[in-house]
Amino acid sequence: MFDFSGTLLRIESTEDWLGAGLAATGIRLSDEEFRATVGRLTEYGALPGGSAPRRMPAHLEALWAERDVSAGQHRAAYGGLALAAGLPEPEPELAQALYDRHMSPAAWRPYPDTGPTLRELRRRGVPVAVVSNIGWDLRPIFRTHGLDELVDAYVLSYELGVQKPDPLIFRTACERLGLPPAEVLMVGDDRTADGGAAALGCPVHFVDHLPVDRRPHGLTPLLDLLG
Structure with a gap:
């Protein structure tokens, strides 16, 4: 996630x-x-x-x-x-x-390693969900930047009627991925909102919310974490 x-x-x-x-x-x-x-x-x-x-x-x-x-x-x-x-x-x-x-x-601009990381996860057969607190449909953003085909599910707060850190939003994402929470890593920049996934039993990894040109490799370490 x-x-x-x-x-x-x-x-x-x-x-x-x-x-x-x-x-x-x-x-x-x-x-x-x-x-x-x-x-x-x-x-x-x-x-x-x-x-x-x-x-x-x-x-x-x-x-x-x-x-x-x-x-x-x-x-x-x-x-x-x-x-x-x-x-x-x-x-x-x-x-x-x-x-x-x-x-x-x-x-919007993707971080430099967003595309490479998502493509490598797809190559490995790791399903991906985007879980966002948001009030509008972000899917066109992903389509325009060539990332939509690398995402298996979108779980958006305004569509579900709840926002992170409510466990329901993370549980919904896990269900759509077809995996138990303990097997789904949540990656985010907000320790309160994204950290809410831990209450469900998901491991959590945080990245820094920085401008694109100041965070070229924030996501790359995930590939080592996933093995």
């Missing part, structure tokens, strides 16, 4: 994300305004898959805690954070463009 964001693929930088949103809406900012907006978006953790919020508005706390349970909650949580951070006018239009951008394949 693999987590998605920060494990197999990484979202673009906040700078690139905002730049794409501005281009899509035709909004122009000065360099100073651009840098300031990037700083606020980063502080509020408004980029899905990016850094965690350092500031959380009180009215979004409950929504944030269960943001990955449904598509509506995910959109409302991240859209709310973007608006709370303060966007240039027209705010709703840019908030929509930013949310749409993060779901596009162009916004």
